[in-house]
Amino acid sequence: MRWSEVFPFRRGRHSLNGKIVLITGGSRGLGLELARCFAQEHARVVLLARDLDELTRAAEGLQQSGTEVSTVRCDVTDRTDVECAIDAIFQKYGAVDVLVNNAGAIQVGPLSEMTREDFEAAMDVHFRGPFNLISAVVPLMRQQGGGRITNIVSIGGKIAVPHMAPYSASKFALAGLSDAIRNELGQHHIYVTTVFPGLMRTGSIYQARFKGQQRAEFSWFSVCGSMPILSMHSTRAARKIVRACRRGSPQLIVGVPAKAAVLLHALFPGLSAYISATVARRLPSSSATADTSSRAGQEFRATAQPLFFIQFSDKAALRNNELS
Numbered sequence: 001m002r003w004s005e006v007f008p009f010r011r012g013r014h015s016l017n018g019k020i021v022l023i024t025g026g027s028r029g030l031g032l033e034l035a036r037c038f039a040q041e042h043a044r045v046v047l048l049a050r051d052l053d054e055l056t057r058a059a060e061g062l063q064q065s066g067t068e069v070s071t072v073r074c075d076v077t078d079r080t081d082v083e084c085a086i087d088a089i090f091q092k093y094g095a096v097d098v099l100v101n102n103a104g105a106i107q108v109g110p111l112s113e114m115t116r117e118d119f120e121a122a123m124d125v126h127f128r129g130p131f132n133l134i135s136a137v138v139p140l141m142r143q144q145g146g147g148r149i150t151n152i153v154s155i156g157g158k159i160a161v162p163h164m165a166p167y168s169a170s171k172f173a174l175a176g177l178s179d180a181i182r183n184e185l186g187q188h189h190i191y192v193t194t195v196f197p198g199l200m201r202t203g204s205i206y207q208a209r210f211k212g213q214q215r216a217e218f219s220w221f222s223v224c225g226s227m228p229i230l231s232m233h234s235t236r237a238a239r240k241i242v243r244a245c246r247r248g249s250p251q252l253i254v255g256v257p258a259k260a261a262v263l264l265h266a267l268f269p270g271l272s273a274y275i276s277a278t279v280a281r282r283l284p285s286s287s288a289t290a291d292t293s294s295r296a297g298q299e300f301r302a303t304a305q306p307l308f309f310i311q312f313s314d315k316a317a318l319r320n321n322e323l324s
Contacts, residue, residue: 010255016042016097016098016242017042018042018043019097020046020096020098021044022046022087022098023047023050023100024074024102024103024129024130024133025048025102025103026045026046026058026100027054027057027058028058028203028207028320028321029203029234029320029321029322030102030152032047032217032320033237034242035047035062035069037235037238037241038061039065039068040310045067045068045069045070046057046093047071048073051073054072054321055073058071058321061179070089072085072092076125076129076133077125078132081297082133082136086137086140090140096140099147099148100150101149101174102152103129104169105167107121107122107208108163108164108167108208108211109163109166109210109214109294110163110212110285110286111163111284112284112286113287113292114211119169119170120178123173125168126167130151130174134149137149141190145189146190148191148245150193150195151178151180151195152241153174153175153194154221155196155262157172157175157196158262158265159261159262159272160172160276162291163217163280171204178194192250193251193252194250194252195254196251197241197254197255198230198232198259198261199225199232199258200232200234200255201233201312202317202322203316203319203323204312206317206322206323207296207322208297209294209295209296210296210300211286211292211293211294212285212286212287213284213286214300215303217283218297218300219300220283220284222300229253231312232255234320240252263316298323301314
């Protein structure tokens with residue numbers, strides 16, 4: 001028997017036809033865009049997320065376009081929950097060919113407003129969650145002869161972003177995990193792709209949580225995440241990620257601004273640090289009160305300024321199930 005008959009989409013082969021693709025955080029945002037793109041490759045998509053209502057809306061939208069999709073309610077930070085979900089998926093399909101670790105949470109605000117709990121929560125979602133999925137899926141992939149793991153990190157996992165300390169720290173941890181497992185899983189024909197997206201117009205600005213001067217923090221973050229020059233359309237980003245997954249590429253940096261920032265940081269780390277520090281000094285200061293609570297971006301949507309830029313995120317949010 002030829003190897004191509006055992007596992008026909010090893011590195012160098014590009015077919016995802018009929019493959020079982022598991023996407024965490026798949027009910028909205030980039031995860032939902034990835035589901036659409038994998039569906040265009042004729043893959044069978046399984047969405048994992050915590051919110052059952054969001055999963056239902058996402059599945060209904062995909063099914064209207066003829067996509068074969070299943071949903072599993074799962075908290076990726078809960079190891080037992082993850083193991084039960086993977087068991088159910090394997091019982092139904094008999095395989096997990098592609099795992100996309102996409103689930104994430106965004107926290108924005110000054111370091112002085114961030115608590116230990118904020119850092120722990122970020123590590124739970126961005127590091128321990130993917131670790132739980134990888135631990136559960138890798139034995140199945142080894143048994144079936146190979147597979148693909150795509151870890152969605154962030155440009156914040158290569159260059160720390162001011163006012164996003166918990167997010168950046170946890171994304172650096174995921175990048176390290178992704179590189180570490182790639183070195184050893186390749187011998188089992190399990191190819192790991194680490195993705196570093198720059199800013200994308202997914203509509204996630206409304207799901208992000210803001211601390212400190214919350215309205216001011218939302219303003220700068222939403223403008224950066226909505227401007228066409230600085231941010232990429234989520235569909236275009238998803239297509240690039242799916243292509244990299246198909247090829248089993250070790251790394252993908254998504255977006256010209258992200259690539260430029262990484263190059264600058266590599267060649268001129270002192271200048272990169274100076275620019276980051278200058279940006280940090282111009283961001284909103286800590287709030288005058290001792291309140292460390294956070295508020296979702298959706299609360300500021302009606303009063304968002306400037307509206308011209310926010311409209312791009314509005315369109316993405318409606319498309320990608322980002323508005324409750």
